[in-house]
Amino acid sequence: MWCSRTALGRLQKIAPCTVTGFHRAMSILPKVYVTRKVPPDGLDILRKSGQVQFEMWDSDDPVPRVELLKKVKGCDGILCVLTEKIDAQLLDAAGPNLKVLSTMSVGFDHLSLDELKKRGIRVGYTPEVLTDAVAELTVALLLATSRRLIEATHEAKTGGWGTWRTLWLCGHELANSTVGILGLGRIGVAIAERLKPFKVKKFIYTDVEPRPELANMIEAEYVSLDELAKESDFLAICCALTPETHGICNWNLFSKMKKNAIFINTSRGGVVNQEDLYEALSTGLIAGAGLDVTTPEPLPTHHPLFTLKNCVILPHIASASYTTRNSMSALAANNLLAGLRGEPMPKELKL
Amino acid sequence: MSAQQILKVFVTRRIPQEGMKILQKAGLCNLSVWDSDEPVPRAELLKGVAGAHGILCLLSDKIDTEVLDAAGPNLKVISTLSVGFDHLAIDEIKKRGIRVGYTPDVLTDATAELTVALLLATARRLPEGVEEVKNGGWSTWKPLWLCGYGLSGSTVGVIGLGRIGLAIARRLKPFGVKRLLYTGRQSKPQAQEVDGEYVPLDTLVSESDFVVVSCSLTPDTQGLCDKTFFSKMKKTSIFINTSRGAVVNQEDLFEALSSGQIAAAGLDVTTPEPLPTAHPLLTLKNCVVLPHIGSATYSTRGVMSELTANNLLAGLTGSEMPSELKM
Numbered sequence: 001m002w003c004s005r006t007a008l009g010r011l012q013k014i015a016p017c018t019v020t021g022f023h024r025a026m027s028i029l030p031k032v033y034v035t036r037k038v039p040p041d042g043l044d045i046l047r048k049s050g051q052v053q054f055e056m057w058d059s060d061d062p063v064p065r066v067e068l069l070k071k072v073k074g075c076d077g078i079l080c081v082l083t084e085k086i087d088a089q090l091l092d093a094a095g096p097n098l099k100v101l102s103t104m105s106v107g108f109d110h111l112s113l114d115e116l117k118k119r120g121i122r123v124g125y126t127p128e129v130l131t132d133a134v135a136e137l138t139v140a141l142l143l144a145t146s147r148r149l150i151e152a153t154h155e156a157k158t159g160g161w162g163t164w165r166t167l168w169l170c171g172h173e174l175a176n177s178t179v180g181i182l183g184l185g186r187i188g189v190a191i192a193e194r195l196k197p198f199k200v201k202k203f204i205y206t207d208v209e210p211r212p213e214l215a216n217m218i219e220a221e222y223v224s225l226d227e228l229a230k231e232s233d234f235l236a237i238c239c240a241l242t243p244e245t246h247g248i249c250n251w252n253l254f255s256k257m258k259k260n261a262i263f264i265n266t267s268r269g270g271v272v273n274q275e276d277l278y279e280a281l282s283t284g285l286i287a288g289a290g291l292d293v294t295t296p297e298p299l300p301t302h303h304p305l306f307t308l309k310n311c312v313i314l315p316h317i318a319s320a321s322y323t324t325r326n327s328m329s330a331l332a333a334n335n336l337l338a339g340l341r342g343e344p345m346p347k348e349l350k351l
Numbered sequence: 352m353s354a355q356q357i358l359k360v361f362v363t364r365r366i367p368q369e370g371m372k373i374l375q376k377a378g379l380c381n382l383s384v385w386d387s388d389e390p391v392p393r394a395e396l397l398k399g400v401a402g403a404h405g406i407l408c409l410l411s412d413k414i415d416t417e418v419l420d421a422a423g424p425n426l427k428v429i430s431t432l433s434v435g436f437d438h439l440a441i442d443e444i445k446k447r448g449i450r451v452g453y454t455p456d457v458l459t460d461a462t463a464e465l466t467v468a469l470l471l472a473t474a475r476r477l478p479e480g481v482e483e484v485k486n487g488g489w490s491t492w493k494p495l496w497l498c499g500y501g502l503s504g505s506t507v508g509v510i511g512l513g514r515i516g517l518a519i520a521r522r523l524k525p526f527g528v529k530r531l532l533y534t535g536r537q538s539k540p541q542a543q544e545v546d547g548e549y550v551p552l553d554t555l556v557s558e559s560d561f562v563v564v565s566c567s568l569t570p571d572t573q574g575l576c577d578k579t580f581f582s583k584m585k586k587t588s589i590f591i592n593t594s595r596g597a598v599v600n601q602e603d604l605f606e607a608l609s610s611g612q613i614a615a616a617g618l619d620v621t622t623p624e625p626l627p628t629a630h631p632l633l634t635l636k637n638c639v640v641l642p643h644i645g646s647a648t649y650s651t652r653g654v655m656s657e658l659t660a661n662n663l664l665a666g667l668t669g670s671e672m673p674s675e676l677k678m
Binding site: 037 | 515526649
């Protein structure tokens with residue numbers, strides 16, 4: 001892996017007597033650990049900056065915990081992804097030099113914010129650059145669920161496709177429907193904007209409190225959680241995972257929903273009580289569900305939700321477009337560098 | 352006193368209740384129905400239409416000279432439960448002075464919705480994702496795994512900006528599409544609504560990130576999407592067809608997909624339908640095939656059924672049809 005240390009090594013071989021100056025400069029370059037092989041744009045930024053010396057877990061798979069705890073020792077900055085738990089144990093292992101934690105995600109439920117705040121560590125994250133991709137995937141998942149695309153592709157492959165039939169594989173259309181959003185943030189608004197031309201009749205939302213500025217952009221009406229459940233033909237979960245939202249989509253919610261309703265979750269798995277969802281789907285309490293996030297991830301292949309034709313499960317790919325992942329990588333790198341320079345970050349998480 | 356003539360009608364399939372109720376309530380006709388979800392066998396069709404004044408059919412019924420001859424001179428109206436009419440021998444029908452009813456407009460929303468659903472499922476690799484989840488291919492979150500192509504900042508090209516093409520364009524716009532190109536026999540004033548640019552076919556094919564085929568099947572469009580067509584497309588482009596299968600040369604499409612000449616394709620229509628399960632296109636990870644479900648929503652099929660019934664009754668009574676096909 002090409003990084004500043006390698007450069008130094010080469011220089012030392014070429015001109016040993018002149019590098020002492022470099023060596024001193026090198027040793028005060030902030031030390032960074034990158035916990036995964038992130039997309040190229042971010043790595044290019046780190047390399048070309050000349051401001052850091054970094055090591056990386058050069059793999060598509062997560063760094064083992066033991067290795068991670070070893071490698072963060074003495075680091076000034078860490079660039080991580082959402083699979084790493086940044087908790088007291090890790091922060092202790094890193095030690096007092098740690099100034100910046102930059103995550104390549106908009107979710108931060110994997111970070112112990114209290115611990116980070118206590119230690120005066122600044123946190124960068126990646127909101128906004130992934131909003132389009134996530135909203136797009138949410139709509140894709142909604143449509144795949146409501147129009148039964150996965151059942152349909154399966155029938156086409158396995159001989160279930162006879163000739164054109166009038167009521168075969170019929171789904172529920174968005175035209176004249178009510179779409180409900182649980183948690184109206186950037187992503188919720190972007191989803192509603194994409195659904196509008198499908199002739200949605202009404203947008204409704206609930207949140208900890210009304211969000212008039214965002215709601216006005218999509219002409220959405222603020223309602224209670226109960227009303228959201230009762231009136232939505234399509235319900236999209238777009239809230240952050242917090243102690244308040246943990247398990248909020250449970251039997252209490254599902255039992256109030258319409259029989260033809262489609263439930264979509266692309267926020268975090270922990271927002272949904274999966275046993276209750278299974279009950280709701282298998283008893284026809286709601287028509288279908290689409291999930292991009294589960295508990296745990298990955299969802300074990302023998303999980304009961306997989307036995308249901310009306311449940312579509314994706315492996316957390318909401319932000320998985322080439323341009324978006326590279327943008328996230330670049331932003332995470334820039335957040336990290338700015339933090340290490342003691343400057344404002346492009347996107348800092350307020351602790 | 353002359354008895355009011357009872358008109359004979361043959362209905363080639365069990366249709367949604369909304370339409371049947373209208374036919375039954377009218378009390379005009381002696382209804383003979385092939386009461387099944389499966390198509391009427393040819394021999395039964397030829398028998399069933401004998402002496403009919405009206406035929407209510409589906410797109411899976413070929414209404415050709417043989418059927419028209421079998422029906423005989425009483426036949427005044429053919430009402431199809433579809434907007435496509437490539438299954439009707441229009442020249443013959445026109446020659447015999449038979450009127451035709453069809454179902455434009457009422458299925459535009461459902462079909463445009465399905466087209467966008469198919470485009471998104473193809474571009475964002477949903478069927479692959481679902482497969483990986485089921486077969487244990489999902490380990491943990493990975494930065495570049497299952498990445499797809501987003502609509503944000505893209506160029507979309509619609510071949511045939513008719514009712515459905517325009518409805519598709521409207522639905523794609525808020526995904527951040529940068530340019531909307533379209534092609535056809537002439538430019539359309541309604542394209543302005545979606546900032547559509549009228550361009551030659553070649554330009555559309557070479558500049559689009561997403562190519563959406565939405566034209567009707569005619570001698571001009573048959574086999575339009577062939578080797579030359581695919582060779583002009585971008586390597587990263589996505590091809591979507593929800594019009595009619597015969598617009599596409601399927602062998603050429605297979606070549607283009609398997610050689611990486613284009614990134615992926617989504618088809619709701621094929622040749623034949625159903626596509627045999629052994630067909631090579633079904634083996635490709637980057638080809639999504641749906642079994643012609645463009646208009647398949649409960650409400651739309653119900654409305655289509657009503658319209659088809661009303662078209663038929665109007666044809667039988669010599670009145671104005673809600674949706675008559677101009678031939």
